[in-house]
Amino acid sequence: MQFNINIPCPVCQTQIPADSNLLLTGMQFSCPNCNAAIGLSPKSAPVVENAMNEFEELKKEVATKKNMTNE
Amino acid sequence: MYQKKLRPFKPKATKSHAIEKIISAPLVAASHANSMMQKEQTAFMMETGFKEVNGKYIPEMIEMVLTQHVMDQKSSTENAPGMKTIETSFNLPILTIIPMNSLAVDQVNVQFEMEVNQQISRNENKSNTISHTLAPNTTSTQLKGRISYDSKEDANATSQYRRQNSSSLKVEINAAPLPLPVGVNTILDLYQKSIQPIQLKDQQ
Numbered sequence: 001m002q003f004n005i006n007i008p009c010p011v012c013q014t015q016i017p018a019d020s021n022l023l024l025t026g027m028q029f030s031c032p033n034c035n036a037a038i039g040l041s042p043k044s045a046p047v048v049e050n051a052m053n054e055f056e057e058l059k060k061e062v063a064t065k066k067n068m069t070n071e
Numbered sequence: 072m073y074q075k076k077l078r079p080f081k082p083k084a085t086k087s088h089a090i091e092k093i094i095s096a097p098l099v100a101a102s103h104a105n106s107m108m109q110k111e112q113t114a115f116m117m118e119t120g121f122k123e124v125n126g127k128y129i130p131e132m133i134e135m136v137l138t139q140h141v142m143d144q145k146s147s148t149e150n151a152p153g154m155k156t157i158e159t160s161f162n163l164p165i166l167t168i169i170p171m172n173s174l175a176v177d178q179v180n181v182q183f184e185m186e187v188n189q190q191i192s193r194n195e196n197k198s199n200t201i202s203h204t205l206a207p208n209t210t211s212t213q214l215k216g217r218i219s220y221d222s223k224e225d226a227n228a229t230s231q232y233r234r235q236n237s238s239s240l241k242v243e244i245n246a247a248p249l250p251l252p253v254g255v256n257t258i259l260d261l262y263q264k265s266i267q268p269i270q271l272k273d274q275q
Contacts, residue, residue: 020169
C-alpha cells in the first residue's frame with residue numbers, strides 16, 4: 001500500500017509512513033522501530049478534513065484553468 | 072487574489088506573424104499558468120497552514136494521539152506481565168499532514184505545422200466586339216454600284232487568381248504534481264524535526 005505522508009515518530013524520530021485519508025477515518029499507524037502508534041485526534045479531524053477538501057478544490061480549479069488555456 | 076482572464080490562443084495565418092512569436096506564445100502561456108498556480112498554492116498554504124496573530128504568522132496546529140503499550144508493574148503477576156496502554160497527545164503543524172505537491176505544468180509539447188498553398192490563376196473575360204457595318208443603301212453616291220463594308224473583332228482571355236494560406240498549431244500541456252519547492256520542504260523538515268512529546272502541566 002502506498003502512503004502519501006511521513007510523520008516522524010515522537011519517541012524515536014523514525015519516519016512513520018501514513019495516509020492522511022486513513023488518518024481521517026481514525027486509523028492509527030505504528031512506528032516500524034518502536035511500535036508506538038500515532039493517530040489523528042477526533043478533535044482535529046474536522047480541521048484536517050476541511051483543509052484537504054480546500055486543497056482538492058484548488059487542484060480542480062487549477063485543472064479547469066489549465067483546460068481553458070489549452071482550448 | 073491575482074486573477075487574469077485567459078484568452079485562447081488562435082494563430083492567424085498571415086504572413087505578418089513571425090513563426091517565433093507563434094511558437095513562443097504557448098510557452099509564455101504555460102509559464103504564466105505556472106506562476107498563477109504557485110501564487111494560488113502559496114495563498115492556500117498561508118490561509119490554511121497559518122493563522123495571523125498580532126501581525127505574526129503562527130502555524131495552525133492539530134492534535135495527534137500517540138499510543139504506547141507499556142509494562143505495568145501493578146497489574147503484573149508472577150507468571151504474566153501486565154500491560155498498560157498510554158495515550159499521549161502531541162501537536163503537529165497541519166501542513167505536515169496534508170499531502171501537498173507543487174501544482175505546476177511540467178511539460179509543454181509544441182507541434183507546429185504550417186501549410187502554405189499558393190495558386191495563382193487569373194480570370195479575366197474580355198470581349199470586344201467591334202462591328203462596323205456600312206449597310207447598303209445607307210450611303211450612296213452617285214457612283215453607280217454599291218459599297219458594302221463589314222468588320223468584326225473578338226478578343227477573349229481567361230485567367231484565375233486564388234491564394235490560400237493556412238497554419239495549424241498543436242499544443243499539448245501536461246500538468247502534474249511536482250515536488251515541493253526547497254524552501255517549503257525546509258520549513259516542513261524543521262517542523263517535523265521539532266516534534267517532541269512535551270509534558271503539559273495540569274491546569275488544575
